[in-house]
Amino acid sequence: MSLVPRWEVMTDEAKAITKRIAVSALVLLFALWIVRALIPWVIVAICGYWAYRWFAKST
Structure with a gap:
Protein backbone atom coordinates (compact mmCIF):
# COMPACT_ATOMS: atom_id res chain seq x y z
CA MET A 1 0.00 0.00 0.00
CA SER A 2 1.44 3.34 -1.03
CA LEU A 3 1.68 6.29 1.32
CA VAL A 4 0.16 8.67 -1.23
CA PRO A 5 -3.42 7.87 -2.24
CA ARG A 6 -4.13 7.25 -5.89
CA TRP A 7 -5.14 10.23 -7.99
CA GLU A 8 -8.43 8.61 -9.02
CA VAL A 9 -9.72 8.25 -5.47
CA MET A 10 -8.59 11.67 -4.25
CA THR A 11 -11.19 14.36 -3.68
CA ASP A 12 -11.21 17.46 -5.87
CA GLU A 13 -9.95 19.54 -2.96
CA ALA A 14 -7.03 17.16 -2.36
CA ILE A 46 29.35 44.90 -5.04
CA CYS A 47 33.14 44.59 -5.10
CA GLY A 48 33.29 46.86 -8.15
CA TYR A 49 31.12 49.44 -6.42
CA TRP A 50 33.33 49.36 -3.32
CA ALA A 51 36.46 49.72 -5.47
CA TYR A 52 34.91 52.64 -7.35
CA ARG A 53 34.00 54.40 -4.09
CA TRP A 54 37.48 53.75 -2.68
CA PHE A 55 39.22 55.15 -5.78
CA ALA A 56 36.83 58.12 -5.98
CA LYS A 57 37.43 58.96 -2.31
CA SER A 58 41.22 58.80 -2.61
CA THR A 59 41.34 61.31 -5.49
Whole structure:
Protein backbone atom coordinates (compact mmCIF):
# COMPACT_ATOMS: atom_id res chain seq x y z
CA MET A 1 0.00 0.00 0.00
CA SER A 2 1.44 3.34 -1.03
CA LEU A 3 1.68 6.29 1.32
CA VAL A 4 0.16 8.67 -1.23
CA PRO A 5 -3.42 7.87 -2.24
CA ARG A 6 -4.13 7.25 -5.89
CA TRP A 7 -5.14 10.23 -7.99
CA GLU A 8 -8.43 8.61 -9.02
CA VAL A 9 -9.72 8.25 -5.47
CA MET A 10 -8.59 11.67 -4.25
CA THR A 11 -11.19 14.36 -3.68
CA ASP A 12 -11.21 17.46 -5.87
CA GLU A 13 -9.95 19.54 -2.96
CA ALA A 14 -7.03 17.16 -2.36
CA LYS A 15 -6.17 17.25 -6.07
CA ALA A 16 -6.21 21.05 -6.06
CA ILE A 17 -3.94 21.19 -3.00
CA THR A 18 -1.55 18.69 -4.59
CA LYS A 19 -1.39 20.68 -7.82
CA ARG A 20 -0.84 23.93 -5.91
CA ILE A 21 2.03 22.40 -3.91
CA ALA A 22 3.63 21.00 -7.07
CA VAL A 23 3.47 24.35 -8.85
CA SER A 24 4.84 26.15 -5.79
CA ALA A 25 7.74 23.68 -5.58
CA LEU A 26 8.57 24.17 -9.26
CA VAL A 27 8.47 27.96 -8.93
CA LEU A 28 10.70 27.79 -5.86
CA LEU A 29 13.23 25.56 -7.62
CA PHE A 30 13.27 27.88 -10.64
CA ALA A 31 13.78 30.94 -8.42
CA LEU A 32 16.61 29.22 -6.56
CA TRP A 33 18.24 28.29 -9.87
CA ILE A 34 18.06 31.93 -11.04
CA VAL A 35 19.40 33.31 -7.74
CA ARG A 36 22.21 30.74 -7.70
CA ALA A 37 23.25 31.83 -11.20
CA LEU A 38 23.18 35.53 -10.26
CA ILE A 39 25.11 35.35 -6.97
CA PRO A 40 28.60 35.59 -8.58
CA TRP A 41 27.49 38.62 -10.62
CA VAL A 42 26.11 40.32 -7.52
CA ILE A 43 29.38 39.73 -5.66
CA VAL A 44 31.38 41.18 -8.58
CA ALA A 45 29.06 44.20 -8.78
CA ILE A 46 29.35 44.90 -5.04
CA CYS A 47 33.14 44.59 -5.10
CA GLY A 48 33.29 46.86 -8.15
CA TYR A 49 31.12 49.44 -6.42
CA TRP A 50 33.33 49.36 -3.32
CA ALA A 51 36.46 49.72 -5.47
CA TYR A 52 34.91 52.64 -7.35
CA ARG A 53 34.00 54.40 -4.09
CA TRP A 54 37.48 53.75 -2.68
CA PHE A 55 39.22 55.15 -5.78
CA ALA A 56 36.83 58.12 -5.98
CA LYS A 57 37.43 58.96 -2.31
CA SER A 58 41.22 58.80 -2.61
CA THR A 59 41.34 61.31 -5.49
